[in-house]
Amino acid sequence: MSDPLIEAALAAQQRAYVPYSRFRVGAALRTVEGMVIAGCNVENAAYPQGACAEAGAISAMVLAGGTRIAEAVVVGDSAAPCTPCGGCRQRLREFAVPGMRVRMVDGTGRVLLSATLEELLPHSFGPDHLPG
Numbered sequence: 001m002s003d004p005l006i007e008a009a010l011a012a013q014q015r016a017y018v019p020y021s022r023f024r025v026g027a028a029l030r031t032v033e034g035m036v037i038a039g040c041n042v043e044n045a046a047y048p049q050g051a052c053a054e055a056g057a058i059s060a061m062v063l064a065g066g067t068r069i070a071e072a073v074v075v076g077d078s079a080a081p082c083t084p085c086g087g088c089r090q091r092l093r094e095f096a097v098p099g100m101r102v103r104m105v106d107g108t109g110r111v112l113l114s115a116t117l118e119e120l121l122p123h124s125f126g127p128d129h130l131p132g
């Protein structure tokens with residue numbers, strides 16, 4: 001397999017800190033600048049303080065100077081595609097280019113589902129809604 005975005009998501013998944021759910025998630029973003037940035041889920045004994053893989057990847061992207069997400073890959077431990085949670089759809093929305101595609105892959109890197117962010121989060125609210 002030779003897709004760097006899928007490889008990055010799979011590698012990130014191995015770093016997941018998931019003592020509570022045991023559900024490992026990896027996410028990788030390709031930015032418009034050409035960077036590949038990954039994240040994993042990091043859980044917490046105070047359960048709601050856990051962070052999703054997508055959230056970690058977005059934070060790392062901003063820190064690295066990335067501005068917009070051109071494409072994303074998410075991998076989870078389920079047989080069904082690991083679709084981004086509702087909150088992470090909105091987080092991705094903030095930085096997504098129009099038509100941005102999210103590929104959800106299994107642990108071997110096989111694509112289980114490919115969807116645009118618009119399909120995952122239709123009629124979304126974004127920066128353009130705000131004045132200024």
Ligand code: THU
Nearest residue numbers: 021023025041052053083084085
């Ligand atoms: N999780 C993610 O990291 N991303 C998703 O898109 C779905 C869910 C995490 C949160 C929690 O650590 C675990 O998966 C089980 O919900």
